[in-house]
Amino acid sequence: MSQDGAFIHVPDPEFPGWHTWQLNEGSRFNSQGLGRMIVRREGGRAARLRLVDVGAKHSNVLDAVHGGVTLALIDVGMFAAMYTVIGEDAVGAVTLELTNQFIGAGRVGEPLDVIAEIMKETRRLVFVRGTVEQGDHLVASFMGTLRKPSAPR
Template sequence: MTDLPTGFLHEPDPDNPGWMRWGFRDPTRFNSALGKMIVRVEDDGRVRMRAFPDRSHSNLADNVHGGALLGFIDVALFATSRSKGIIEAGTAVTLDLSTQFIGAAGIGRSLDFVSEVLRTTRRLVFIRGLVEQGDTVVASYSGTIRKPSGT
């Protein structure tokens, strides 16, 4: 999309029709450590961000490291807000993030971060969601982001 800064990636994914690629074009930014992510708005209005964790995201038990899950969840908050047209890419920030780890997530299998916007105000966006791997819920989360100035 041309309305986003040139360093931000939010465009149709040719390998996954109906999905948008999500991230930064600059491989030296943090999101690049998380790997490929794609996002779409579901028919029910929730936003699904899909990530593809690999060995670099693993802990010693060969599951997805909790810190990696937290990184993905944080990105999902912004993917949700942008996909719903609430914010543009830029200087929005995470104010809080609460996560409940319910089970282990395996590496080498995609993870879905399914989020819904609970409320927006002039400056804040309140979001909650679930992390799913196949039919298994591995975490729940809720978070608040502050919109950039001027939105």
């Protein structure tokens, strides 16, 4: 796996079977707004991205995971799946569309998982669907479309 470029994606020593999913530059949103994430492939066409430490900074006034955190994690999870499942570099790719349904409140203090399945890949696009879960608790479901990176000019 890779530790060059924008992402650090290497085996995680604390979580066997998982890889790190972090930016080399720790001042960006993924690191500051979300925090430590790990990823692993699940089956043939899916990946699971886990936000490891869900804490007070991720909460709303109801002491549940803020919806914006859930949406941001879904977005990151789609890119992690694109990289993990099909090997497409996430740098330079963009989200074209994301549809989400909130189903249950995320709980602070428990890891939050995005399970993202690659439905179809074309020359320029990746179609993804999935869920956000905490154990057996369903937090959200989603569908999205990513545009692959453009060729360098």
